[in-house]
Amino acid sequence: MEFNWNIETMSPKQYKIADYIQKNTHRVLLSTEQEIAEAVKVSIASVSRFWRIVGFKNLKDFKVHLSSQLEVSPAGKFKNVMRKVEDQELQHHTLSLSINHLYKTIEELSENSFQQTIELLSNANKVYIHCPGPSIGLGELMTYRMARFGIDIRLINKGGSELFESIMHLRDDDVFVLFGFIRLLPEAKVLLDYSKEIGTKTILITDQLVSDFTREADVVLFASRGEMRDFHSMIAPTYLIENLIIALGMKAKEDNVKRLNTLGMLRKRYSTDLPR
Structure with missing residues (x-):
């Protein structure tokens, strides 16, 4: 809402x-x-x-x-699902929490922001990803999958003043993806500030619906991970990333199918030399 x-x-x-x-x-x-x-x-x-x-x-x-x-909505149906799994075994409890995170993410997902993200990523000269702490797995997933589509993508995992070595080459036709869960680290604040100065577009993926730092990015995408004191699930952020990857693949479908066919051919041709 x-x-x-x-x-x-x-x-x-x-x-x-x-x-x-x-x-x-x-x-x-x-x-x-x-x-x-x-x-x-x-x-x-x-x-x-x-x-x-x-x-x-x-x-x-x-x-x-x-x-x-508020009207009768999927939320009401969802509550019924939650009641059914209450007081059950751990895996069922975890499943109910995961469903809740996915539901909240879908409910708050802005179609406009999602499409803006696809346009920015598909048209970028280079894509940089800053993914500190637990978000490193999400950054690696994006890097691994998006590189298959011919996107020049770089993972930034340096901290402190070493960060400057990576951002000194930023251009106004690049895109920076940042993960800001709970709060923004000092490195992310520097990245947002410098990107704004030189015209690099920024995409912030966060679990905060309302915060002061969401105004600093060009596009903001929300993914639910739970309250401050909860176990922070990565189910919904992973769901969001996978949907971005699929949408990017559909953006230039024929070209990306050719790339994947080439990948399949290379695997088959050199299967004995480099087995999977």
């Missing part, structure tokens, strides 16, 4: 409240201000002030508006 928050007027605490509401719309309908405050780890007074910031008298006024906007 779109709220169109005016995040420019929000404090850091209000960012957190807005992000929580965006991710837990149906739960908020049944919550008190105290429960919201405890979930976000802010004071009740901060929650009370929040409603006026976003144009409502109080929580009750917000709930009335929210109820009028």
